[in-house]
Amino acid sequence: MLQRDYLMKLIETLSTVIARVLLKKEVKNYEGAEEELVSAAKTLAGLDLNLIKILNAEDIISLMKTSDIFTGRCLISAELLRQYGDLLSDKGKAQDSINLYMKSLWLYLEAILTKELPVPGDYYERVDFMIKNLSPLEFPDQLKLKIFEYYEYSGKYSKAEDILFELVESEFNNIHNTGKQFYRNLSLKTDDELVKGNFSREEIEDGLEEINNLLSSD
Structure with a gap:
């Protein structure tokens, strides 16, 4: 029950962060949007977003498995990487964004497959969309x-x-x-x-x- 309450609170806080990111992107304040993402990764998941960008997905997962909030960290990282991929795409860096989307997909899957998410179905449409869009890649x-x-x-x-x-x-x-x-x-x-x-x-x-x-x- 405590784990579920924690995850619900984490998801609620993340939604607030994403809303701020989207508002800044809307006015093309890309630097401000990136700062929001970096800060959220640190405060919500205790992770360095710049490090996550460099590591491959399997290394990121291994790094996060040392925590007792593994599911939450996976979910936070997946969403932040997806948003960061969108940000890079908006800035015309499509190839860089694809790399982040691939990591994001992997982390979403990892979070869902822990079977600890309060409402896993909330993420199915998003994951299906990402699989479809990335499927031309191997x-x-x-x-x-x-x-x-x-x-x-x-x-x-x-x-x-x-x-x-x-x-x-x-x-x-x-x-x-x-x-x-x-x-x-x-x-x-x-x-x-x-x-x-x-x-x-x-x-x-x-x-x-x-x-x-x-x-x-x-």
Whole structure:
């Protein structure tokens, strides 16, 4: 309960910060907007935004895992990096913004997959939008795994399967066992849940058979 209350307060404070950032961007006060983002990263998550910009996503996550407020720090960092990416895009630095969006996506996924966010569904539309916009780029396999886990968690089973077989094709570590568990999990879902996820019982059987065939051919 305390963790939930803390996260709710953090999200509320973050919303206030973002409102100030957007107001400053509106009048093209980009320097002021950047100062807001840097300050928020320090005060809300105890992080140096300039350091986060340099580190890759996996290093950022490792750095934050030393904290007992991991979920909150991931969420704060994801949102601030997204806003900073928007800021750079507004300033005509599109390539730099893409790098920040990719890190932001990874951190959003990490926060959602802790299963500690009070209302994780509030972030699904944002994450789906980012995945769609960044999909022309080649996602690293570790990020694809996070996307697969996110799709399964959020009930987008057909999309999860698509990512699963991309990982199978690239021979990602232990992905066959991950796939078998995925189909076992789906077999426990109701028909309504499967339909909502654009999936069926027949597809579960077909997918599991394909995974088993691939394992036996190795």
